[in-house]
Amino acid sequence: MPLFLSEEQTMLRDAARDFVGEQAPVSHLRSLRDADDPTGFSRDLWRSFGEMGFNGILIPEDQGGLGLGAVAAGVVLEEVGRNLTPSPFLPTAIGAVTALNGGAAAHRERWFPAILSGEAVAALAIDEGPKHQPERTAMRAERSGNGFRLTGAKQFVAGGHVADLLIVAARTAGAPGEEDGITLFAVEKDAANLHADPRRLADSSLAARLRFDGVEVDADAVIGEVDGGAATLRRMLGHVRAGASSELLGVGGGAMDMTVSYLKERKQFGVRIGAFQALQHRAAHLYSEMEVARAATLKAQQMLDAGDAKADAAVSIAKAMTGMATTLAVQEGVQMHGGIGMTDEYDIGFYMKRARVLAEAFGDVGYHADRLAEGAGY
Amino acid sequence: MTDLDSFRSETRAWLEANCPPEMREPLRDDDDVVWGGRNATYKHPAQKSWLDAMASRGWTVPDWPAEYGGGGLSPGETKVLREEMARIAARNPLNSFGISMLGPALLKYGTEEQKLEHLPPIARGEIRWCQGYSEPNAGSDLAALATRADDAGDHFVINGQKVWTSYADKADWIFCLVRTDFTTKQGGISFLLFDMASPGVSTKPILLISGYSPFCETFFDDVRVPKKNLVGEINKGWDVAKYLLGHEREMISGMGLREGGGRTLGQAAADRLGTDDKGRLDAPVLRSEIALFEVRAQAFRAMSERFIDELKHGRAHPAQPSMMKYYGTELNKARHELAMSAGGSELLEWESEETSGGAPARAWLRTKANSIEGGTSEVQLNIVAKRILDLPSN
Ligand SMILES: Cc1cc2nc3c(=O)[nH]c(=O)nc-3n(C[C@H](O)[C@H](O)[C@H](O)COP(=O)(O)OP(=O)(O)OC[C@H]3O[C@@H](n4cnc5c(N)ncnc54)[C@H](O)[C@@H]3O)c2cc1C
Numbered sequence: 001m002p003l004f005l006s007e008e009q010t011m012l013r014d015a016a017r018d019f020v021g022e023q024a025p026v027s028h029l030r031s032l033r034d035a036d037d038p039t040g041f042s043r044d045l046w047r048s049f050g051e052m053g054f055n056g057i058l059i060p061e062d063q064g065g066l067g068l069g070a071v072a073a074g075v076v077l078e079e080v081g082r083n084l085t086p087s088p089f090l091p092t093a094i095g096a097v098t099a100l101n102g103g104a105a106a107h108r109e110r111w112f113p114a115i116l117s118g119e120a121v122a123a124l125a126i127d128e129g130p131k132h133q134p135e136r137t138a139m140r141a142e143r144s145g146n147g148f149r150l151t152g153a154k155q156f157v158a159g160g161h162v163a164d165l166l167i168v169a170a171r172t173a174g175a176p177g178e179e180d181g182i183t184l185f186a187v188e189k190d191a192a193n194l195h196a197d198p199r200r201l202a203d204s205s206l207a208a209r210l211r212f213d214g215v216e217v218d219a220d221a222v223i224g225e226v227d228g229g230a231a232t233l234r235r236m237l238g239h240v241r242a243g244a245s246s247e248l249l250g251v252g253g254g255a256m257d258m259t260v261s262y263l264k265e266r267k268q269f270g271v272r273i274g275a276f277q278a279l280q281h282r283a284a285h286l287y288s289e290m291e292v293a294r295a296a297t298l299k300a301q302q303m304l305d306a307g308d309a310k311a312d313a314a315v316s317i318a319k320a321m322t323g324m325a326t327t328l329a330v331q332e333g334v335q336m337h338g339g340i341g342m343t344d345e346y347d348i349g350f351y352m353k354r355a356r357v358l359a360e361a362f363g364d365v366g367y368h369a370d371r372l373a374e375g376a377g378y
Numbered sequence: 379m380t381d382l383d384s385f386r387s388e389t390r391a392w393l394e395a396n397c398p399p400e401m402r403e404p405l406r407d408d409d410d411v412v413w414g415g416r417n418a419t420y421k422h423p424a425q426k427s428w429l430d431a432m433a434s435r436g437w438t439v440p441d442w443p444a445e446y447g448g449g450g451l452s453p454g455e456t457k458v459l460r461e462e463m464a465r466i467a468a469r470n471p472l473n474s475f476g477i478s479m480l481g482p483a484l485l486k487y488g489t490e491e492q493k494l495e496h497l498p499p500i501a502r503g504e505i506r507w508c509q510g511y512s513e514p515n516a517g518s519d520l521a522a523l524a525t526r527a528d529d530a531g532d533h534f535v536i537n538g539q540k541v542w543t544s545y546a547d548k549a550d551w552i553f554c555l556v557r558t559d560f561t562t563k564q565g566g567i568s569f570l571l572f573d574m575a576s577p578g579v580s581t582k583p584i585l586l587i588s589g590y591s592p593f594c595e596t597f598f599d600d601v602r603v604p605k606k607n608l609v610g611e612i613n614k615g616w617d618v619a620k621y622l623l624g625h626e627r628e629m630i631s632g633m634g635l636r637e638g639g640g641r642t643l644g645q646a647a648a649d650r651l652g653t654d655d656k657g658r659l660d661a662p663v664l665r666s667e668i669a670l671f672e673v674r675a676q677a678f679r680a681m682s683e684r685f686i687d688e689l690k691h692g693r694a695h696p697a698q699p700s701m702m703k704y705y706g707t708e709l710n711k712a713r714h715e716l717a718m719s720a721g722g723s724e725l726l727e728w729e730s731e732e733t734s735g736g737a738p739a740r741a742w743l744r745t746k747a748n749s750i751e752g753g754t755s756e757v758q759l760n761i762v763a764k765r766i767l768d769l770p771s772n
Contacts, residue, residue: 130650130722131661156723201726202739268519278756334587334746338517338754339542342586342747349587352743356718357726364719366663373662 001306003298009075012068016079019052024085026347032086033204039162040198040206041086043118049089050118058097058239063112065097069305070239074246074297081250084347084354086205088121088159090243091167096122098239099167099184102232103223107186111165123163124240125154125187125210126233132156132363134169134233137182139212141170147218148172150185153211156361160208161198164189167236168212173227184229184236185221192216203353238304238315241362245297245318248358252290252326255333255351259283262337279336286325286332293318293325313375320368323359330355385455389462396431397468398424404467407737408590411473414503416550432471433502439477441690442485446493447501453690475544476500476507478629480553480571483622487569487610496551496571508574509626510540510554510596511619518757520555521564521616525598527556534558534570534608536578536601544751546581546594549574553622559613569615571607578602586747588740589728624696626752627703628689633748634678634706636713643713644668647720661720668716671709678709697765704758707748714742 005013024045032042049055057073059065066072073094080087092115100107114120126134139152150170160166166187174181187194195211224232260283263274273279300314308314330352334341341348359365401424405411409421412429420426432438435449441456442448451459481500484493499505516523525538536556546552551573559566574581578601583591610618644659647668652660659665685702688694718725721738728736749755763769 127723130724132722156726199727200729201723202728202736202743203726204728207723207726267515268517268522270519273518276756278759331746335749335755338750339512339747342750344585344587344589349743352587352746360719360723360726364722366661366667366719369663370661 001302003295003302005071005075005298009071012072013075013079015052016054016076017082019048020076020079020083020085023048024083024087026084026350029084029086029204029350030347038198038206040159041088045085046088046121047118049087049093050116054089055093055118056112056116057093058101059112059116060101063108064116065112070242070301071298071305073239073243074301077243077246078250078253081247081252081354081358082254084203084251084254084350088123088163090240090247091124091158091163092120092122094243095124095236095240096165096167099223099232099236100186102235103184103186104220106220107223111186114164120164121159121162122165122167123157123160123208124236125157125160125166125168126237126362127156128152128154130155132361132367134237135179136176137169137171138176139168139170141172141183141185143172144216147216147221148183148185150187150212150215150217153209155207155209157196157208157210158205158361160210161196161206166210167223169229169233179230181227182229182233183226184223184232185217186223187215187217187221201357203350203357205357234312237362238312241315241319241368242297242301242304244358244362245293245300245315245322248319248322248326248355249290249294249297251351251355251358252293252322252329255326255329255348255355256283256286256290258348258351259286259329259333259336266338273336282332282336286329289325289328293321296321313372316363316368316371316375319363320365320372323365323368326355327359327365382454382458386458386462389459390465392435393462393466393468396428397463397466398428400424401428401469401471402467403469405469407734408592410469412471412503413506413545413548414472414474415506415548416504417548418503418506428469429471429503436501438472438503439481439497439501442481442497442501446485447498453687456690457687472503474500474503474506475509475549475553476505479509479622479626480507482625483553483569483618484609486621487618491606492571492609505550506545506548508543508546508549508552508596510543510546510552512542513539514541518754520619521567523555523557523567525554525556526560527558527568527570527603529558530602532605534603534605536570536572536598536603538598540596540598542584542593542751543581543596544593546574546596547583552579552596553609555615555619558615564616565613567615567619568612569609569618570603571609572601572603576601576603586744588743589736590740590744623753624699627699627758628685630748630752631682631685631699631702631706633710633745634675634702635682636710642672643716643720644672646717650720650724651722664716664719668720671712671716675709675713678705681705695766697761700753700758700761701766703752704749704755704762707745708755710748711745714745718742 054076056065057068061067141148141150168185168187172183193213194215197209198206266273297318300318303311303314333348412425437449440449440451440459444450513523527534527536554570558568578599580597581594583594585591648659654660725738727733
């Protein structure tokens with residue numbers, strides 16, 4: 001398969017570009033931010049995502065979806081990133097859908113229609129500390145009656161305060177650090193003894209700290225096998241990290257485009273600042289980093305779609321590489337704008353904030369680099 | 379015992395007796411910084427008593443002559459004072475553009491009358507100054523400035539606009555670059571001082587990406603400025619402006635020396651993220667990044683000491699502040715990037731109580747201006763290439 005978008009994928013990209021660019025440009029984020037919006041995204045926009053069919057990208061055709069894959073998901077997410085669109089798309093249409101695809105039909109029947117229509121939103125409750133370390137999941141799920149009782153805390157759960165469905169990783173056996181013993185649960189909103197504390201983040205998004213004070217769930221809340229959730233978790237995180245990589249590419253690409261345009265406009269010393277070779281080289285360098293990150297991301301997504309055994313490592317490469325390239329893009333972006341780049345009125349700062357949150361989510365550069373080193377045996 | 383030794387022991391005893399314990403605590407936020415001025419605000423009474431105690435000895439500006447409110451200390455004594463303050467982690471009693479920027483320029487270019495009028499109130503923290511250099515079309519190309527000063531007999535009439543003027547809304551006076559001749563570029567600039575309360579001056583705060591608005595657009599509409607407020611000769615303001623920028627850059631380079639709350643980056647990271655069984659930060663890639671950063675940071679500490687010694691003894695290359703500003707600000711930005719990485723998702727919080735209202739994230743974003751304010755990193759590198767390395771310019 002050639003390592004560029006197919007004709008069909010290109011059409012999807014154009015549709016996503018037009019739709020997101022028109023319906024939810026950066027000004028949309030700005031107005032939510034200025035209104036101190038307590039949801040963190042627009043429910044109308046989420047329903048429009050549903051109408052466009054985006055929400056069903058990873059849902060099989062026989063269940064009403066488009067039955068596409070990680071490449072297609074990435075195409076949409078890149079536009080979301082470029083426009084800094086606040087959306088539950090990544091945790092819901094990518095994360096939750098991938099997890100539920102690995103579980104019982106009953107879950108899919110319960111959730112897929114509402115996800116497809118843009119009524120339901122999901123959130124991923126994975127992290128338990130300041131850094132992403134899913135291997136070290138410690139939250140307990142003890143047998144209780146005909147089901148389980150969840151006790152522990154989660155954090156950095158994007159949209160966790162409004163989600164209808166939470167995908168929760170917890171430990172039914174084993175110790176933090178062990179793969180075996182992790183179980184995934186589908187926990188419904190408003191479960192008793194579940195407390196959500198939404199936190200506004202630097203990029204104006206809302207992520208919840210969740211406390212599970214003995215949350216009772218039925219046995220059929222388990223997604224996949226009891227004690228054997230690690231494989232589904234890994235598959236879900238593979239898709240989510242690949243998706244976050246695409247979103248990062250959008251953020252970095254958007255910042256780079258704004259910056260290159262500015263270099264062509266702003267005049268100092270009687271010339272456009274883009275005429276200074278010092279800046280030309282840095283812009284060209286940034287372009288190179290972004291291109292390499294783009295290739296790595298598409299490669300990982302194609303491997304995911306092909307079920308390649310090495311896809312997991314490729315995803316780590318993509319997430320780390322897009323993290324680095326996009327961080328460079330926003331840093332160069334602010335710097336090359338000079339004073340105006342530091343103002344709230346100008347959009348480049350929003351890109352910098354979003355880039356940091358996304359680079360941190362689902363494993364930062366250091367996490368994925370370390371994971372690669374470990375996988376390679378050094 | 380040498381004179382310096384006895385100066386050290388006297389200084390140590392005096393600081394011990396006069397520096398309030400609260401003023402030995404690390405700075406937590408912007409309100410912990412004392413700027414002085416007509417409308418000075420003090421978060422804590424100890425800030426005011428510390429300022430007054432230091433000002434009474436002229437030690438807010440230890441190396442300025444005593445007749446202008448300074449301490450009259452030699453370079454050696456100044457260094458001892460700085461070391462002794464660092465020993466007890468004493469806060470800087472007064473932060474001000476008057477001290478770090480205008481003062482040195484007035485000492486070199488001001489008339490005796492100007493020095494006596496302006497320097498003592500700076501030393502005592504009574505008048506707060508702002509810097510009117512940048513304009514919408516004159517940033518890196520500062521000499522393109524177009525704010526005009528028209529000769530009206532015994533005074534000038536100022537019209538035009540400045541931008542990014544830090545704390546213009548809080549400052550009492552401004553040192554301002556104006557155009558007095560439109561036929562040449564650098565040779566048509568003059569350096570003026572005036573009261574921000576003068577009729578015709580207005581300011582409009584601009585919000586920064588950190589969510590704060592410490593800088594402004596500043597407008598001048600027929601502002602009358604007495605001719606006695608001209609520093610240096612008419613149309614020779616560029617020399618004064620450049621000299622002042624050297625001092626500004628020296629001041630900004632000090633950012634490279636900051637440490638987060640007195641604890642090192644690595645310790646703070648280990649506290650938050652934990653250590654492995656050998657006591658090493660339990661995040662191997664971050665650990666090496668921090669360790670490599672510390673190499674540069676500690677080396678820069680030495681560079682900074684050397685630079686100040688050379689400067690005070692008149693041995694520093696006149697363009698060396700550009701190198702220092704470049705290096706120090708890039709270091710400070712890197713420090714905050716690493717601190718954010720070490721904080722993970724918790725330090726991304728923007729309003730929470732645990733983060734004191736997002737202080738770390740806001741500080742991280744604020745540091746992005748370090749390599750822009752006072753002349754961008756690119757401008758500093760251009761100066762180093764041209765003036766120190768003597769590289770050809772076409
Ligand atoms: C927080 C903050 C506080 C400030 N406070 C003050 C203040 O109190 N008073 C004041 O007068 N000013 C202040 N400034 C303004 C500051 O000095 C200017 O922003 C700065 O000099 C850059 O000018 P500019 O913003 O117009 O950017 P530009 O000059 O337009 O620069 C845009 C980009 O082009 C690059 N560039 C320009 N020329 C060259 C070249 N020849 N070679 C290579 N690259 C080049 C720049 O480095 C930058 O990356 C402040 C700025 C900030 C951000």
